[in-house]
Amino acid sequence: MKRAIFPGSFDPITLGHSDIIERGICLFDELIIAIGINAEKKYMFSLEERMSFISEAFKDEPKIKIMTYEGLTIDFCKKVNAAYILRGLRNPADFEFEKAIAHTNRKLSDIETVFLLTASGKSFISSSIVRDVIRNGGDYSVLVPSTVKLS
Numbered sequence: 001m002k003r004a005i006f007p008g009s010f011d012p013i014t015l016g017h018s019d020i021i022e023r024g025i026c027l028f029d030e031l032i033i034a035i036g037i038n039a040e041k042k043y044m045f046s047l048e049e050r051m052s053f054i055s056e057a058f059k060d061e062p063k064i065k066i067m068t069y070e071g072l073t074i075d076f077c078k079k080v081n082a083a084y085i086l087r088g089l090r091n092p093a094d095f096e097f098e099k100a101i102a103h104t105n106r107k108l109s110d111i112e113t114v115f116l117l118t119a120s121g122k123s124f125i126s127s128s129i130v131r132d133v134i135r136n137g138g139d140y141s142v143l144v145p146s147t148v149k150l151s
Contacts, residue, residue: 002027004084004114007034007073009127010050011043012148016118016125018057020088023116025063032080033058035068044131049151056147074109085113090123 006021010033025031033054037047045053051066058064069076073085085105087098095115102113117123125143133140134150141148 001029002084003030003032003080003082004028004086005032005034005073005077005080005082006086007036007069007076009038009041009043010035010054011127012045012050012130012144013053013057014122014125014127014130014144016088016090016122018145019119019122020086020116021058021064024086024114025061027114028063028084028086030063030065031086032065032067032082034073034076035066036073037068037070039070044134053145053147053149057145072108074105074111077111078109083111085111087113087115088118089115090118090126 004024004027006024008017010017021031021033035047035050047068051068054066067080077083077085087102089095089098098113098115105111105113130140130143133143
C-alpha cells in the first residue's frame with residue numbers, strides 16, 4: 001500500500017490545501033492528513049475545530065484519514081508506516097524552504113517527499129493570509145472550504 005502523509009497545522013485548512021489533497025488522493029492508496037501539534041505555537045482555531053473542518057470537508061473520501069502528531073514528521077511517518085510525505089508548492093520561496101526539509105528528511109530516513117504545484121488560481125492562498133482576513137473582518141469564505149466556520 002502506498003501511504004503518504006500531508007503534514008501541516010491547517011489553521012485553518014485552505015482551498016490551496018484542498019487542491020493538494022484532492023490531487024494527492026489520486027497518487028496514493030491512503031493519504032493521512034497529519035495535523036502537527038506545536039505547544040509553542042498560538043493557533044487561531046482549536047485542534048478540535050481544525051480536525052472538524054478537515055473531516056467534514058473530506059467525509060466522503062475513504063482514502064483519507066485525519067490524525068494528529070507531535071515531534072518530527074519522519075518519526076510520525078515511521079509510526080504509521082508512510083513512505084511518502086506530500087507537500088504543496090505555491091511559489092519559489094516555498095520550493096527553497098521545502099527542498100531543505102526534504103533533503104534533511106532523506107538524510108535521516110528513507111522517506112520520500114512528493115511535491116505538487118498548487119493550482120495557479122489558488123497559489124496565493126495561505127493560512128496566515130486567511131487568518132489576517134478573519135482578524136480584519138473580511139470575507140474569508142472564498143479562501144477556504146465551506147466547512148470552515150467561525151464559532
